[in-house]
Amino acid sequence: MLDIKLIRTTPELVAQALRRRRSSLDIDLLLALDKQRREILFEAEGLKAKQNEVSRQIPALKKAGKDTTAIFAEMKAISDTIKDMDTKVSQIDLQMQELLLTIPNIPHESVPDGSDDTNNEEQRKVGAPRKFEFEPKAHWDLGESLGILDFATAAKIAGARFTVYKGAGARLERAIINFFLDTHTAQSGYTEVFPPFMVNRNSMTGTGQLPKFEEDAFRVANNDYFLIPTAEVPVTNMHRDEILDGAQLPICYCAYSACFRAEAGSAGRDTRGLIRQHQFNKVELVRFSRPEDSYDQLEELTANAEKVLQLLGLPYRVMLLCSGDMGFSSAKTYDLEVWMPSYGRYVEISSCSNFEDFQARRANIKFKDSQQDKAQFVHTLNGSGVAVGRTVAAILENYQNADGSINIPDVLIPYMGGMTTIPPSQN
RNA sequence: GGAGAGAUGGCUGAGCUGGUCUAAGGCGCACGAUUGGAAAUCGUGUGUGGGCUAAUACCCCACCGAGGGUUCGAAUCCCUCUCUCUCCGCCA
Numbered sequence: 001m002l003d004i005k006l007i008r009t010t011p012e013l014v015a016q017a018l019r020r021r022r023s024s025l026d027i028d029l030l031l032a033l034d035k036q037r038r039e040i041l042f043e044a045e046g047l048k049a050k051q052n053e054v055s056r057q058i059p060a061l062k063k064a065g066k067d068t069t070a071i072f073a074e075m076k077a078i079s080d081t082i083k084d085m086d087t088k089v090s091q092i093d094l095q096m097q098e099l100l101l102t103i104p105n106i107p108h109e110s111v112p113d114g115s116d117d118t119n120n121e122e123q124r125k126v127g128a129p130r131k132f133e134f135e136p137k138a139h140w141d142l143g144e145s146l147g148i149l150d151f152a153t154a155a156k157i158a159g160a161r162f163t164v165y166k167g168a169g170a171r172l173e174r175a176i177i178n179f180f181l182d183t184h185t186a187q188s189g190y191t192e193v194f195p196p197f198m199v200n201r202n203s204m205t206g207t208g209q210l211p212k213f214e215e216d217a218f219r220v221a222n223n224d225y226f227l228i229p230t231a232e233v234p235v236t237n238m239h240r241d242e243i244l245d246g247a248q249l250p251i252c253y254c255a256y257s258a259c260f261r262a263e264a265g266s267a268g269r270d271t272r273g274l275i276r277q278h279q280f281n282k283v284e285l286v287r288f289s290r291p292e293d294s295y296d297q298l299e300e301l302t303a304n305a306e307k308v309l310q311l312l313g314l315p316y317r318v319m320l321l322c323s324g325d326m327g328f329s330s331a332k333t334y335d336l337e338v339w340m341p342s343y344g345r346y347v348e349i350s351s352c353s354n355f356e357d358f359q360a361r362r363a364n365i366k367f368k369d370s371q372q373d374k375a376q377f378v379h380t381l382n383g384s385g386v387a388v389g390r391t392v393a394a395i396l397e398n399y400q401n402a403d404g405s406i407n408i409p410d411v412l413i414p415y416m417g418g419m420t421t422i423p424p425s426q427n
Numbered sequence: 428g429g430a431g432a433g434a435u436g437g438c439u440g441a442g443c444u445g446g447u448c449u450a451a452g453g454c455g456c457a458c459g460a461u462u463g464g465a466a467a468u469c470g471u472g473u474g475u476g477g478g479c480u481a482a483u484a485c486c487c488c489a490c491c492g493a494g495g496g497u498u499c500g501a502a503u504c505c506c507u508c509u510c511u512c513u514c515c516g517c518c519a
Contacts, residue, residue, distance in 0.1 A: 045488045075499040
């Protein structure tokens with residue numbers, strides 16, 4: 001959510017940001033409502049001041065035995081007027097809130113202008129895609145023939161876009177989760193969090209998933225709970241409606257969670273394999289930062305996510321997203337893309353963003369350094385560290401052998417109980 | 428799921444027979460005085476949002492879990508909801 005004061009004082013700046021976003025939203029209505037609201041508020045507050053003043057005198061008048069019927073009649077009229085005005089103001093508030101919640105964040109000045117992913121800028125490429133002396137297979141074929149991924153059974157027990165992992169596959173998934181968490185907590189100073197996988201509506205609104213993107217989420221039918229699409233939601237909302245001590249910043253959390261996404265609107269895309277699932281595992285990195293530090297924090301956080309890919313020996317590249325391709329709440333985003341032989345291209349495996357005060361304003365997360373200071377909004381950041389299912393896919397494809405067996409990356413061997421390869425299929 | 432109790436400022440805790448509550452007292456915290464320095468003591472201050480502003484100055488408005496209602500006037504009375512605690516039942 002943007003600051004209404006910012007929109008009021010520099011409407012052109014906001015309008016320009018919306019153009020950069022390729023958004024057709026219009027802020028004129030919002031500005032008109034804001035003006036109207038302040039006019040009514042000014043009048044109503046004057047009446048309330050009078051009401052308070054008269055109320056203060058009533059006990060004395062009564063004590064003196066004065067007749068108060070005339071005053072009460074007059075005050076009744078004022079009271080009714082105030083109620084009307086309050087109703088009007090709260091209606092305008094509601095309307096403004098609705099509008100404000102649909103305005104995306106302002107892109108940072110370092111974000112390149114552009115309409116879609118073709119305008120994203122490659123920052124660096126790490127590791128080189130392997131040259132295969134044989135025809136590499138896709139992970140869904142490898143996984144099925146090795147008996148470690150079972151899409152048909154998942155379809156039976158749940159539906160499309162679910163996977164059953166078995167044997168070494170299930171263990172690999174678990175090994176990667178533990179490896180990610182251990183690496184982040186040990187090397188990068190994150191506090192591990194294990195959050196609820198369902199959250200309430202306020203939390204989903206706080207981080208920007210609601211109200212605009214309700215169709216992307218799974219909602220629990222009999223409660224107003226939502227299955228989390230990412231651990232970003234519960235973890236960022238841990239500090240909702242709090243004023244943090246500035247000395248504690250930055251606060252860094254990493255959290256494993258299952259993630260649930262309806263994938264509305266992506267029918268027919270990535271239908272095979274682990275790439276696009278209704279449920280997947282992810283380790284998420286979340287930071288709460290001082291405003292002046294947040295872009296340094298973004299670089300650090302991105303480096304933390306890159307680190308696990310480097311340790312796994314997976315080739316990847318870092319993309320700076322352009323203004324038209326960024327997520328709704330983000331001011332600046334780097335995507336990490338891992339090399340996926342079956343796709344013959346790089347595929348997103350992590351998205352690292354600085355939201356500046358956009359989420360903090362929605363979720364009301366502030367900090368101050370001392371009693372004298374005025375509380376100000378923190379900056380929030382998060383990034384996948386990284387998506388687990390896609391990591392499994394990348395490992396299967398990049399570490400496959402001609403006979404269909406899979407080498408286990410060195411760093412994962414301890415997590416696999418010493419297993420160095422997933423042996424080829426027996427059948 | 429059943430029965431009961433409760434939710435007040437950073438914490439504790441009064442108020443809850445509606446009107447100096449414009450929220451007492453205590454603790455904590457900040458600043459100052461005192462001191463060689465500290466403790467103790469004394470003094471002053473101590474939240475959030477909004478309006479007005481050059482202003483994080485003054486002034487005004489709102490906020491006693493959330494949302495409604497009654498009233499000239501609500502922390503206080505009424506209704507709904509949420510959460511917490513105690514007991515019972517069920518349960519991994």
